[in-house]
Amino acid sequence: MTRRAVVGGALAAATAGIMVVHPPLELWPSLLELRADYRTGVGEQRELAVVDGVAVQMNTRTSISLGSGGASGTVELIAGEASFKVADRRMETFSVTAAGGTTTSTGAQFDVRVDGSSACVTCLANEAHVEHRAQQVVLKSRQRVTYGDSGFGEVVAIDPSVAAAWQQGLIICNMMPLADLIQELNRYRFGRIVLLNGEFGRNPVNGRFRIDRPDEALVQIERAFGIHARALPGGLVLLS
DSSP states (O other), X not given: OOHHHHHHXXXXXXXXXXXXXXXXXXXXXXXXXXXXSEEOOTTOOEEEEEETTEEEEEOTTOEEEEOTTHHHHEEEXXXXXXXXXXXXXXXXXXXXXXXXXXXXXSSOEEEEEEETTEEEEEEEESEEEEEETTEEEEEETTEEEEEETTEEOOOEEOOHHHHTGGGGTEEEEEEEEHHHHHHHHHHTSSXXXXXXXXXXXGSEEEEEEETTOHHHHHHHHHHHHTOOEEEEGGGEEEEO
């Protein structure tokens, strides 16, 4: 075997390894997601009761693993988004680890969403404590914070009806940039929607869209903004 063949084989193996750990465009689950205890597929939602006194609702493309001593109240959100409702009767602290941070509570309702190496925590009722890199933020009801490689972002107020709309099967847009809406739609459908004109992405969108009918939202986008959609094999749609 030649040196070129050896080097080529090593590069191919390394590339394959990267694609397993970090799939391009998130077109398939990563290795960590495949090893999760619970997973949802594209467009699927699921309710769980894996920890005593905690109701869990998983959104689309979500992976959860039980932490060490999971029955006592620790889970890991590997990917996706989930809502956790901790019963008032529960005396022990419940914890969710995600993207290098930990959210704990007793008797709160909160959502956690993972986007790559960052996470977003939304408190919908009572109080949640979020820790990341030796820093801590206390979220009150109707507050949200993000964290990632650069630390914590600013704590912001949210509209709970909008933040929790996915639990009723909806995406609610109040002046949401079109690029953000497309990013949301990509979570609920097979394939990928690609916006070719970046200027279109700044257009604000108002409306309510069914997450189980993402292609209907595409039709409305075409009509509202005069955008042309070109459908390609594999669920790829180019917007221009």
